[in-house]
Amino acid sequence: MIWRFGLLDSVFAPLAPSHWALACALVLPLLAGVVAACVPPRRTWPVLAVCVLVVACGAWLMMDAWQAGLLRWQWSVAGVTIALRLNGLGALLLVVSQCVAAAAALYAPGFLRLESPGPQARWLWPLMGVTLFALSLVWMAADLLTLYAGLELLSLAAVGMLVLSGKPAALEAGMRYLLLTLVGSLTYLMGVALIIGHWGELSLARLAEVVEPGAVAWIAASLLGAGLALKAALFPLHGWLTPVHQSAWTPVSALHAGLVIKASLYILILLWSILLPETHWAPRFVAWLGALGIVWGGLIAWRAQTLKTLVASSTVAQLGYLMVAFPLLLGPGVAPIAKSLAWQGFWLQLLGHALAKSAMFLAAGNLILATGESSLAGLAGTSRRLPLSLLIFGIASITLMGLPPSAGFTAKWLLLHAMVLEGHWVAVAALLIGTLLTAAYMFRMFRYSFDETAPRHHYQPLGRGMDAIALVLALAALVMGLLAHLPLALLQGGDA
Amino acid sequence: MLASIDLWEGALALLLGLAALVCLFDRHVLRAAWAFCVFALLMTLAWAWLGAPWLAAAELVLGVLLTGASLFHALGAFEGRFSRFSFRDLSRLERAYPIDTFRGPMSHRLTRALLTLAWCIMVGAVIRIVMPAMTYAPSEHPLMLVAVLLVGTAMGAFALHRHRLRRLLAFNVLGAGVFLLMVGLAGTIEGAQALVAVGLLIAGLGSLAGALLIRRLRAHEDDADDEHMAVGGGR
Known part of the structure; x- marks a missing residue:
């Protein structure tokens, strides 16, 4: 498992331009955020220029990681070693994060023009920059300190972005999220304290060598797991998720639901594969919770009254798909072929969901902005007036439902294959029920929007690019399924 | 044996524990902030x-100055309308900084107490396994003992309270307990210090x-109250 995360010694040193690309990919979002806070961009093109540069750096790093297999950087600051590493998986996550963040940033000027918020809107830019910086750090971190710093920075920036809309409901939900996420991070820190108290290692690769199964590993893993599950909104701890999205700004929701919660999930599976390799009960427990989460999230989304509740609850269910794959990735005695399939399916599902969910949040935000209503019943008549926004919502829901040829389909196919090989029939049932429930709540939304008997009311015209950005994201999720061999080759990391 | 117990460290630990308990369980929020x-x-x-x-x-810098200033700002201590004189006028003071009178139902308190107990058992198990010396001579590590106390009670207070500022206080005390445990478990190696500094x-x-x-x-709640009062007065 460990080599899949790239926790090895690298063979080749990074190319000289890669150092620059790394610096650029990390620092440029921060710099651009500060500049944009001073001079808020009113038009899209300056944002586009920065985004293209950042994504180009990410793409360069991906190419280098593809050729070298693994890139490593290491610095020593005041006796503390800080290490970054980038393998195929990390590069893929990095580029997808940059693309989603770029889409959210490109969407923001048009959105802010229509929303006409107060002066606090300028804070959106630095917070977005910090979010992307922290995400990149989390994907690349190779020691516990960097991981912790990235995770914490990410949580604080996420809270800040989510409360920017300034509505009382948003503030209330944001306060709750802030307290929970801070306490979650302290629980996580307790686990880390236990690890360095017992093994005295901060570097993940060396930790993997010295860890021995036993009570310490179990307690540390459960502390880390509890904190991270709270931050990732995994099933029984998801209560804060829907209220937070209910009144947040659209680009912020897209970024948060697509990426921020995935970072905690990534850290969870990374640390558990170090601390609890080949254990039976812990991943099994997570998988049971995931199966319940699929059903529960689906039912809540089915009963939802507002569009944002529907989209946010569907996140809970979609995270359940990832949770049911835990025993395949961490369990004992899983056949290599099943493990490999589950590994590919897991990350493809995570990436496809990140793209599709952000596209769906942007499309939902467009619908809400145009109709001025947030309830599902208020969508009546949109099929005639806003066909493009509805089409984007539909394309994104293809990925979430897992219909071919989307990334969701390929991912579920791989996961199902692995589950059938290993005989995890409950997980298979959960996956199938989840698909049916997803179809049910998505088609319920379409039933409302195809209602032609609605009274005519005023529609707010949208900015030119706003639908186009959401469309690109939704199509990216679809194309990722069609061209799945490219990300899968990167995920496999050369050998295997 | 008694000579090996450092009196200064013991006194420091005792004071820390007392201040934390006042901070967590005083219903007078302003006093808790001072604590x-x-x-x-x-x-x-x-x-x-x-x-x-x-x-x-x-x-x-971060704990005393930044967090202290934040807490008093949250209480509105830096606003013009609550000037220094109002600190002496008890009735105005109570209106400005209401005493948290929330009392959950018995079941709520019972479940929170049970959760806290489970948490304390887990923390105790951590200490037992990682520092076996601690279990045999607990009085030789007064700061570790108080760290365990902080982590346990602060988690309980966080689960029990509904007042926002008191939950924020509980989070801060919990953080202090975790940092002390970190340094107690790992010693003052650079890595642990860096983690605590980031924390x-x-x-x-x-x-x-x-x-x-x-x-x-x-501010939003005050506005809502004013509107409510205005509607009531108009009628």
């Missing part, structure tokens, strides 16, 4: 005692964000 400032100053001393001067400096920074920033949010929420 937190005292607690953070004692933490500064504790870091200096443990041989981590940089952490002491960070605690002084202190995040706790300070988190308190600041929490205080700003509480302030905004309070």
Whole structure:
């Protein structure tokens, strides 16, 4: 498992331009955020220029990681070693994060023009920059300190972005999220304290060598797991998720639901594969919770009254798909072929969901902005007036439902294959029920929007690019399924 | 045996525990905020005692100054309408800084107490396994003992309270307990110090964000109250 995360010694040193690309990919979002806070961009093109540069750096790093297999950087600051590493998986996550963040940033000027918020809107830019910086750090971190710093920075920036809309409901939900996420991070820190108290290692690769199964590993893993599950909104701890999205700004929701919660999930599976390799009960427990989460999230989304509740609850269910794959990735005695399939399916599902969910949040935000209503019943008549926004919502829901040829389909196919090989029939049932429930709540939304008997009311015209950005994201999720061999080759990391 | 117990360290630990208990369980929120400032100053001393001067400096700046200022800002202490004189006028003071009178139903308190108990057992197990010496001579590690007390009671207080500022206080005390445990378990190696420093920074920033949010929420609630009063008066 460990080599899949790239926790090895690298063979080749990074190319000289890669150092620059790394610096650029990390620092440029921060710099651009500060500049944009001073001079808020009113038009899209300056944002586009920065985004293209950042994504180009990410793409360069991906190419280098593809050729070298693994890139490593290491610095020593005041006796503390800080290490970054980038393998195929990390590069893929990095580029997808940059693309989603770029889409959210490109969407923001048009959105802010229509929303006409107060002066606090300028804070959106630095917070977005910090979010992307922290995400990149989390994907690349190779020691516990960097991981912790990235995770914490990410949580604080996420809270800040989510409360920017300034509505009382948003503030209330944001306060709750802030307290929970801070306490979650302290629980996580307790686990880390236990690890360095017992093994005295901060570097993940060396930790993997010295860890021995036993009570310490179990307690540390459960502390880390509890904190991270709270931050990732995994099933029984998801209560804060829907209220937070209910009144947040659209680009912020897209970024948060697509990426921020995935970072905690990534850290969870990374640390558990170090601390609890080949254990039976812990991943099994997570998988049971995931199966319940699929059903529960689906039912809540089915009963939802507002569009944002529907989209946010569907996140809970979609995270359940990832949770049911835990025993395949961490369990004992899983056949290599099943493990490999589950590994590919897991990350493809995570990436496809990140793209599709952000596209769906942007499309939902467009619908809400145009109709001025947030309830599902208020969508009546949109099929005639806003066909493009509805089409984007539909394309994104293809990925979430897992219909071919989307990334969701390929991912579920791989996961199902692995589950059938290993005989995890409950997980298979959960996956199938989840698909049916997803179809049910998505088609319920379409039933409302195809209602032609609605009274005519005023529609707010949208900015030119706003639908186009959401469309690109939704199509990216679809194309990722069609061209799945490219990300899968990167995920496999050369050998295997 | 008794001679090996360091009196100074014991006194420091005792004071830390007392300040934390006042901070967590005083229903008078302003007094609790003052208690937190005292607690953070004692933490500064504790870091200096443990041989981590940089952490002491960070605690002084982030814990005492930033978090203290944030807490008083959340209480509205820097606003013109609650001037220094109102601190002496008890009735106005109580209106300005209401005493948290929330009492959950018995079942709520019982479940929270059970959860806290489970948490304390887990923390105890951690200590038992990682520091076996601690179990045989607990009185030789007074700061570790108080760290366990802090982590246990603060988690309980966080689960029990509904008042926003008191939850923020509970989070801060919990953080202090976790940092002490970290240094107690790992010693003052650079890695542990760096982790604690990052944790202190995040706790300070988190308190600041929490205080700003509480302030905004309070303003919204006051507006809603005013509107309510206006509607009632018009009728």
